[in-house]
Amino acid sequence: MSAGFGRLLHAEWTKFRTVRGWLFGVAAAAAAVIGFGVLPGMSGSCHDHACRLPTGPDGTEVTDSFTFAHRSLTGDGSITARLASLTGILPPDPGDDQPQGEGPSHGPATPGQGRPGLVPWAKAGLIIRAGSAPGAGYAAVMLTGTQGVRMQHDYIHDVAGPAASADAPRWLRLTRTGDTVTGQTSADGSTWTQVATVRLPGLPATVEAGMFATSPQYTESTSEVFGLTGAGGGPTRATGSFDRIVAQGGWSAGTWQPDKIGGPDDAPRHGAVVDGDQVTITGSGDLAPAVSGAAGLGTTITQTLVGTFAGLIIVVVIATMFVTAEYGHGLMRTTMAANPRRGRILAAKTVVIGTVTFVTALASAATTVTVGRRVLEANGVYVHSVSALTQVRVIVGTAALLALASVLALALGVILRRSAAAVTTAVLGIVMPYLLAVSVLPATAGQWLLRVTPAAAFALQQSTLEYPQVINIYTPVNGYYPLPPWAGLAVLCAWTGLALGVAAALLRRRDA
Amino acid sequence: MRTALHAEWTKLRTSPATIWLLLAAVTLTAGVSAAAAATIPCKTAACLGDPAQISLTGVQLGQAVVVILAVLAVSGEHATGMIRTSLTAVPRRSTLLAAKAVAVTGVTMVTATVAVGTSVLAGRLLLPGSGYTAAHGFTPLSPTDGPTLRAAGGSMLYLCLIALLAVGVATVVRDTGASIGVMLALLYLVPIVTQALTDPDWKRHLQQATPTAGLAIQATRHLDTVAIPPWHGLAVLAAWAAGALLAAAVLIRTRDT
Numbered sequence: 136m137s138a139g140f141g142r143l144l145h146a147e148w149t150k151f152r153t154v155r156g157w158l159f160g161v162a163a164a165a166a167a168v169i170g171f172g173v174l175p176g177m178s179g180s181c182h183d184h185a186c187r188l189p190t191g192p193d194g195t196e197v198t199d200s201f202t203f204a205h206r207s208l209t210g211d212g213s214i215t216a217r218l219a220s221l222t223g224i225l226p227p228d229p230g231d232d233q234p235q236g237e238g239p240s241h242g243p244a245t246p247g248q249g250r251p252g253l254v255p256w257a258k259a260g261l262i263i264r265a266g267s268a269p270g271a272g273y274a275a276v277m278l279t280g281t282q283g284v285r286m287q288h289d290y291i292h293d294v295a296g297p298a299a300s301a302d303a304p305r306w307l308r309l310t311r312t313g314d315t316v317t318g319q320t321s322a323d324g325s326t327w328t329q330v331a332t333v334r335l336p337g338l339p340a341t342v343e344a345g346m347f348a349t350s351p352q353y354t355e356s357t358s359e360v361f362g363l364t365g366a367g368g369g370p371t372r373a374t375g376s377f378d379r380i381v382a383q384g385g386w387s388a389g390t391w392q393p394d395k396i397g398g399p400d401d402a403p404r405h406g407a408v409v410d411g412d413q414v415t416i417t418g419s420g421d422l423a424p425a426v427s428g429a430a431g432l433g434t435t436i437t438q439t440l441v442g443t444f445a446g447l448i449i450v451v452v453i454a455t456m457f458v459t460a461e462y463g464h465g466l467m468r469t470t471m472a473a474n475p476r477r478g479r480i481l482a483a484k485t486v487v488i489g490t491v492t493f494v495t496a497l498a499s500a501a502t503t504v505t506v507g508r509r510v511l512e513a514n515g516v517y518v519h520s521v522s523a524l525t526q527v528r529v530i531v532g533t534a535a536l537l538a539l540a541s542v543l544a545l546a547l548g549v550i551l552r553r554s555a556a557a558v559t560t561a562v563l564g565i566v567m568p569y570l571l572a573v574s575v576l577p578a579t580a581g582q583w584l585l586r587v588t589p590a591a592a593f594a595l596q597q598s599t600l601e602y603p604q605v606i607n608i609y610t611p612v613n614g615y616y617p618l619p620p621w622a623g624l625a626v627l628c629a630w631t632g633l634a635l636g637v638a639a640a641l642l643r644r645r646d647a
Numbered sequence: 648m649r650t651a652l653h654a655e656w657t658k659l660r661t662s663p664a665t666i667w668l669l670l671a672a673v674t675l676t677a678g679v680s681a682a683a684a685a686t687i688p689c690k691t692a693a694c695l696g697d698p699a700q701i702s703l704t705g706v707q708l709g710q711a712v713v714v715i716l717a718v719l720a721v722s723g724e725h726a727t728g729m730i731r732t733s734l735t736a737v738p739r740r741s742t743l744l745a746a747k748a749v750a751v752t753g754v755t756m757v758t759a760t761v762a763v764g765t766s767v768l769a770g771r772l773l774l775p776g777s778g779y780t781a782a783h784g785f786t787p788l789s790p791t792d793g794p795t796l797r798a799a800g801g802s803m804l805y806l807c808l809i810a811l812l813a814v815g816v817a818t819v820v821r822d823t824g825a826s827i828g829v830m831l832a833l834l835y836l837v838p839i840v841t842q843a844l845t846d847p848d849w850k851r852h853l854q855q856a857t858p859t860a861g862l863a864i865q866a867t868r869h870l871d872t873v874a875i876p877p878w879h880g881l882a883v884l885a886a887w888a889a890g891a892l893l894a895a896a897v898l899i900r901t902r903d904t
Contacts, residue, residue: 156825171840441843444836452828459824463726554824555664555715562831563711570835573842580686612842 143474143483150457151487157453161491164449164537165499171442172503173510188425188517189269189397191290192337196519198351199269199290200397200420203262204407205345212384213310214261214344216414217324218278219376221301223257224249226353226369249371253280253301256423256604259348259375259416261309263316265338269397272335275347275422276318278305280373285604286318286331291424293604296320296330311384314338324379345391346407348375348418354606372405372419378412426607427519427599427614435519435598436529437614439507440500443533443596444569447540448562450496454488454541455557458548477642481549485635488545493538500533521598532595532620539624539631540565543589546634549642564630565589573612581610582617589630591616594623651737651746659720659750668716669754673762676709680766681773689778689785698779698788699798699867702770706802707862709762710809714830717751717813722823740899748814748892755810759803767799794867801864801881808884809834812858815891819898833858855880858887 151157188196208214226249260277274288276296284296284305297320299305306321314337318330350373391414393407407416427435461467474480504526511518521529544561551557568588572581585591594616601609609615616623659665683704689696724730737743771788779785790796812833817826837857844850854860854874863880866873875883 156822438843441840444839445832448828448832448836452824456822456824554822555719555827558824558827559711559715559831562828562835563708566831566835566839567708570839574838576683577687 140479140483143479144486146470146473147480147483147487150461151491154460157456160449160453161495164446164453164492165495167445167449168440168442168496168499168533169503169506171445172439172507188519191270191424192272192335193289193291194522195291196425197270197290198397198421198423198425199271200418201258201347201349201422202393202395202405202407202416202418203343203345203347204391204393204409204414204416205262205264205343206382206389206391207341207387208263208311208344208382209341209385209387211310211312212344212382212386213308214263214380214382215306215308216261216346216377216380218259218305218307219378220304221253221257221259221278221280221348221373221375222251223253223280223350223371223373225252225254225371226250253373254350254353254371254606255279255281256421256606257301257350257371257373258285258422259373259418260346261307261318261344262347263309263311263338263342263344265335265342267343267394267396272338273422274309274316274318274333274335276307276309276320276330277347278307278375280350282604284320284330286333287422287604288316288333288335290422291602292333293602294331294333297328309344311338311342311344344386346375346377346380346414346416347422348373348416349420349422350418351421351423351606370419372417374415374417377414377416380412380414421605423605424600424602425519426602426605434511434516435614436504436508436521436526437596437598439503439511440529440533440596442503443500443537443593444566446496446499446537447565450492450537450541451544451561451565452558454492454544455548455554455561457484457488458545459552459554459557462552463554478639481546481635481639481642484545485542488541489538492541493534496537497530497534500530504530519599525598528620529596529598532592532624535624536592536595536627539592539627540589543627543631543634546631546638549638550634569593569611573610578610585611585617587626589627591618591623592627594618595620648742648746651742652749654733654736655720655743655746655750656753659754662719662723664719665716665754668712668719669758672709672712672716672758673765675712676705676762677765677769678705679708680705681769684770684773685777687777689783691783694778694783695869696779697866697868698770698774698785699767699795700865702766702774702788703763703798703802703865705762705766706806706865709759710806710834711831713755713758713806713810714813714827714834716755717810718817718823718826718830720747720751721814721817722821722826725821726823741896744814744818744892744896744899748811751810751814752807755807756803759806762806763799763802767795797877798865798867801877804881805861805864805884808861808881808888809858811888812884812891815888815893815895818895819891850874856883858884860884 189199191197257280258277260275262273262275264273265271272289276286278284278299278301280301283298286294286296306324308319310317315332315334317332319327320330321327350371353369353371391409395405397420405418461470470480471477508518547561548557568584568590572584597614597616597620601615680702684702687696687701724733733743734740767788788795790799813830816829820826820829837859841850841853851874860875860880861884863873863875864877866877
């Protein structure tokens with residue numbers, strides 16, 4: 136960096152810091168980001184660790200709730216069984232003429248009045264599990280409601296097996312050899328197909344193994360309709376009937392022990408009936424990663440950053456005025472007389488506004504995520520834990536989002552030279568796509584907007600993962616974006632780069 | 648007052664930005680409305696869509712243009728120093744403010760009539776294609792239908808009140824960029840924050856107490872589930888506009904220019 140550019144930077148920094156309104160604005164942006172994050176607008180009922188989620192072997196928060204009939208298996212061995220039938224009960228039809236606005240509304244659990252049916256990920260099959268403690272490691276081969284035969288292990292892993300209908304009987308086999316578990320399936324009990332072999336590190340010598348059934352929450356989005364966002368749904372249950380059970384290896388003596396792991400204690404919806412060679416299991420819940428939003432529990436740190444929008448509007452106004460005020464007062468002519476190389480003026484302004492915004496946003500986002508999380512928890516809202524790396528990405532990403540938005544606004548200010556046009560274009564270009572996506576537009580159109588407009592960068596704030604094996608309403612309002620974080624950042628970078636390029640070209644060519 | 652009004656009308660009429668902004672307001676409002684009417688589906692007789700509301704979706708974008716128009720009519724004079732000339736010519740400052748408010752409202756009303764009329768027409772033509780058909784229990788949009796007339800006429804009033812609120816805010820803030828920032832925050836930030844809240848009470852209070860409560864005037868179905876009844880919502884916006892104009896009247900009298 137030459138001394139000339141250093142002086143230019145210093146000049147631009149002086150212009151910025153000596154306008155009281157702008158400094159006030161930067162402080163207001165920081166206050167807005169933090170203020171909205173700790174707003175007491177959220178409250179929940181998770182006091183005193185009442186709804187702490189178990190964590191799986193790799194530390195992910197998981198849903199671990201199912202019914203099974205098990206015996207102890209020491210050393211290697213296998214279990215084979217025929218799933219004679221898989222049936223289930225769905226919640227009552229959510230009353231088509233009853234609009235369900237105002238956020239998630241999970242109807243009261245009235246399983247007795249449900250209608251027959253299976254959710255796509257209702258599961259029944261064989262399981263080998265490190266123990267009955269919540270979050271214990273496991274491997275399972277299962278038949279699902281509509282997703283065919285699957286082999287799943289340790290909550291987050293899912294391998295597809297052959298397609299199979301839940302209407303036909305299905306043979307399943309699970310074999311333990313050392314710390315690997317192999318799942319097989321067969322349509323007739325004689326021709327077997329291997330689904331997958333998985334490794335469960337640290338699997339103890341003695342494991343609990345047997346048959347299980349579970350069925351996740353039924354979730355239905357009503358958000359495709361104008362102005363009404365929300366989710367309908369309720370608990371479901373699945374019943375699997377097993378027969379022709381063959382257990383080989385070091386199994387404990389005795390009959391299959393019915394047991395229920397996790398979930399609320401309402402006995403009528405769960406149970407395992409052992410009748411000679413026939414075992415019938417009814418379960419409700421899931422063996423899967425825990426998600427936030429409609430189908431899950433609580434919220435994520437993403438929701439604490441809603442103030443980003445307020446900060447964004449303020450930052451955009453300041454960045455635009457950083458240029459348009461010079462045009463308005465004719466100061467631009469002086470600036471250009473002092474620095475004939477106009478591209479460098481733009482560069483210096485970019486560095487100043489970008490740095491000021493980035494540093495301010497970084498500090499306020501870090502404060503919001505840490506303090507906001509504590510405020511939410513004190514209000515009884517369950518906040519999903521995230522890895523340190525994700526937390527850093529969300530905080531730095533928020534700062535990058537605001538800094539890039541400020542540079543985009545600056546470039547628009549140079550291009551349009553009028554506050555009114557530049558502020559409106561910048562705010563509407565970034566905020567409006569998000570607003571339309573979360574309020575008015577059908578889900579697909581909204582996701583498309585969040586892929587191609589500068590608002591794509593909000594993907595940087597996503598803090599939890601989407602799992603195909605968990606049905607949920609993965610929408611921006613619940614903190615799920617259509618693009619991965621870095622792709623979203625790239626989209627905003629591209630828009631900013633384009634605007635800067637046009638601004639530099641126009642600045643060089645036009646009169647001041 | 649008549650001469651002041653005539654002067655304001657001349658300023659507005661001869662500003663090169665005005666005609667483009669008015670065209671933009673009509674195009675954006677009708678365009679977004681038509682896009683919404685063409686894309687928001689109604690698949691069953693039990694669908695929750697509100698045809699009038701859908702066909703007036705564009706008002707949510709058109710209001711931004713109205714804001715620019717109203718803000719520029721005030722802050723443009725502050726930026727150029729023209730305000731000093733204006734106040735010399737019309738020494739009673741509240742008269743000047745009133746004249747500006749009336750001129751901006753008049754222009755907005757004409758624009759809103761065209762924009763809303765086009766939107767309703769587009770809805771009438773496009774909504775049946777999206778499933779809002781007689782088979783699903785919908786009649787074509789018609790201004791002779793009471794609730795539809797209320798939604799359409801109310802949307803015009805809504806845009807006028809937004810313009811008045813913007814005149815008030817711009818008179819208080821005086822800077823173009825900052826005024827537009829304040830207005831856009833009021834109009835677009837609140838819905839986003841509201842979406843993020845989980846506490847239903849807070850959510851409802853925010854929906855009831857902020858300027859965008861005025862959009863409730865567009866609801867024609869499921870009136871038992873809305874946060875605020877249609878005319879109450881418009882009254883809330885009217886109160887905001889009155890408050891802003893009052894603050895503007897006090898400040899324009901007491902401040903130097």
